[in-house]
Amino acid sequence: MKEVWTSVASLLGAFAFFQSVLLAVFPAELRQAAAKLLHRAFNLFSNYCYFYITEIDGVSTNELYGAVQLYLSSSASVSASHLSLSRPLNSSAFTFSLSNNDRLLDSFSGAAAVWEHAVTHRPAPSFSWRPLPDEKRGFTLCIRKKDKHIFLPHYLDHIMDVAADIRRRNQDRLLYTNSRGGAMDALGHPWESVPFKHPSTFDTLAMDPIRKNEIMADLRDFAAGESFYRKTGRAWKRGYLLYGPPGTGKSSMIAAMANFLGYDIYDLELTEVHTNSELRKLLMKTTSKSIIVIEDIDCSVSFTNRCGHPLPPSPQPSAADDPPSSASAKSLTLSGLLNFTDGLWSCCGSERIFVFTTNHVDKLDPALLRSGRMDMHIFMSYCSFPALKILLRNYLGLEEGDLAARGEYDGLLRELEDLVEATKITPADVSEVLIKNRRYDERTAMAQLLEVMKARAAARCGSAVAADEFGRKEAEEEEEQEKRALDSPKEESTEELDEKQRRKKTGEAEDGGAGEGCLS
Numbered sequence: 001m002k003e004v005w006t007s008v009a010s011l012l013g014a015f016a017f018f019q020s021v022l023l024a025v026f027p028a029e030l031r032q033a034a035a036k037l038l039h040r041a042f043n044l045f046s047n048y049c050y051f052y053i054t055e056i057d058g059v060s061t062n063e064l065y066g067a068v069q070l071y072l073s074s075s076a077s078v079s080a081s082h083l084s085l086s087r088p089l090n091s092s093a094f095t096f097s098l099s100n101n102d103r104l105l106d107s108f109s110g111a112a113a114v115w116e117h118a119v120t121h122r123p124a125p126s127f128s129w130r131p132l133p134d135e136k137r138g139f140t141l142c143i144r145k146k147d148k149h150i151f152l153p154h155y156l157d158h159i160m161d162v163a164a165d166i167r168r169r170n171q172d173r174l175l176y177t178n179s180r181g182g183a184m185d186a187l188g189h190p191w192e193s194v195p196f197k198h199p200s201t202f203d204t205l206a207m208d209p210i211r212k213n214e215i216m217a218d219l220r221d222f223a224a225g226e227s228f229y230r231k232t233g234r235a236w237k238r239g240y241l242l243y244g245p246p247g248t249g250k251s252s253m254i255a256a257m258a259n260f261l262g263y264d265i266y267d268l269e270l271t272e273v274h275t276n277s278e279l280r281k282l283l284m285k286t287t288s289k290s291i292i293v294i295e296d297i298d299c300s301v302s303f304t305n306r307c308g309h310p311l312p313p314s315p316q317p318s319a320a321d322d323p324p325s326s327a328s329a330k331s332l333t334l335s336g337l338l339n340f341t342d343g344l345w346s347c348c349g350s351e352r353i354f355v356f357t358t359n360h361v362d363k364l365d366p367a368l369l370r371s372g373r374m375d376m377h378i379f380m381s382y383c384s385f386p387a388l389k390i391l392l393r394n395y396l397g398l399e400e401g402d403l404a405a406r407g408e409y410d411g412l413l414r415e416l417e418d419l420v421e422a423t424k425i426t427p428a429d430v431s432e433v434l435i436k437n438r439r440y441d442e443r444t445a446m447a448q449l450l451e452v453m454k455a456r457a458a459a460r461c462g463s464a465v466a467a468d469e470f471g472r473k474e475a476e477e478e479e480e481q482e483k484r485a486l487d488s489p490k491e492e493s494t495e496e497l498d499e500k501q502r503r504k505k506t507g508e509a510e511d512g513g514a515g516e517g518c519l520s
């Protein structure tokens, strides 16, 4: 490596020396011609080749320049002596980069490469569509001619991948929204973004630990599954349907997924999308390594089927199978949405996760639930005892070990365990009680939670008792009526009364029906 470095340095030195001699002695035109000639001769006999990566390529910004800068920042911090330090907007980390006109050695598959960051003054242009920086910046990559096949294009792909990774690690997640409707910004983007700072993680998510581990393993496999998806001929994407009552952690789960994988979130507001083609455009403008979310899919839009008619609210034969019509082009249809997640268009870009959430899974069109459409259906349930222990740890700092070791919580904990499932309390409600009582000691907070649970259980019981009471009163009234009827036999024949008695014994309704009017 050192040997390459010395020979490159001496060659560049010799080249610079000849250029300066030419500059001093000959007129400009002659100098230019001679320099060109010298350059060609130098290239012809040299064992090295050079690649120039300029910051601005024509009128557009060269993506590779930024990627090289980031890539070198990962090795620059250890080997170079002059470094530029920066902290990009929205980033939570500092990045090192090569200083102006400094050089750095790198290696790839056993072959050496020398990078130089060249900065020269840019002469003011006579005309330009946009203001250009005063300095012309670029990287020069020098490699041995015989190593060209090793470097191209694999080294450049490697640089792009590493840079994307660093960018993701350094940058906070972004949350995109299509709240502008179909309108695009100046750069033609339909999405608006803000830094995504949701602190929810799988560690703080209160749910059954076994189910949680299954989901985490599934996500891990997905993120590392590029070759699997290629080998099996499947698009590299995955769909999750999160369903359950409000406040059970569906949105928190999405945030935890994004934080776990380091993906951005695209929060798709379906009410802002008017046609299938608008939906497709939005999809095309999403980046890979992202989660595309449609919350409350059952009520975010009233879909029209392919004929343009509104879909019935309850499960019906699949709307995706309806015959095509020109009306669908002008509206948002369920089949348009299914194509968005499933069809050919869904594969533009890769490594994307689709998440739909709903409070009413029974209201969804069967086409959405059909096997293979959403890969995993995750039920977010009311608080269970293992989930409760996670919330006690989150809000009161009580680890599992603390709860087991300190006998003082024994009674309280057992009562909570007995009540929690029956109370049907959501993690959101438990969190609320624990937040309210966080300034007191743990025992008091737990006791307060127990009180709330008992009150809820009593209320639930109360409504059940009320239902029983209502039933009892009805029966009493019925008996009363029968008594009255028996007291006045003239009004009804004995056959009729016998029939009534028989019905009463068998529990059959008066009209002979199946008891539709009964309180169940």
Ligand SMILES: Nc1ncnc2c1ncn2[C@@H]1O[C@H](COP(=O)(O)OP(=O)(O)OP(=O)(O)O)[C@@H](O)[C@H]1O
Binding pocket: 204, 205, 206, 207, 244, 245, 246, 247, 248, 249, 250, 251, 252, 253, 358, 359, 380, 427, 428, 429, 431
């Ligand atoms: N499983 C959970 N683990 C930890 N915290 C939770 C959980 N469920 C709810 N919470 C707490 O309750 C709040 C509301 O939860 P979240 O918004 O995730 O519920 P949701 O299921 O998306 O509700 P909705 O159906 O109304 O959208 C969260 O900010 C979080 O603090």
Ligand SMILES: [Mg+2]
Binding pocket: 250, 251, 252, 295, 357
């Ligand atoms: Mg939610």
